[in-house]
Amino acid sequence: MASKVIRPLPEFNPSESASSWEDYKRDFIIHLDALGLDDKPGKRKVGVLLANMG
Numbered sequence: 001m002a003s004k005v006i007r008p009l010p011e012f013n014p015s016e017s018a019s020s021w022e023d024y025k026r027d028f029i030i031h032l033d034a035l036g037l038d039d040k041p042g043k044r045k046v047g048v049l050l051a052n053m054g
Helices: 018-035 042-053
Strands: none
Touching: 018 042
């Protein structure tokens, strides 16, 4: 049986358009939910966001 691994989000490119940020934000919220972190403190979410942004 294959192990279930949640891949990290790709790095965000800040030079892209605002709509790219909205897409990244949506994907990040889904990523937090998949990791079971959607209801964790903001500090932990910020850490995950910064780690994924590169």
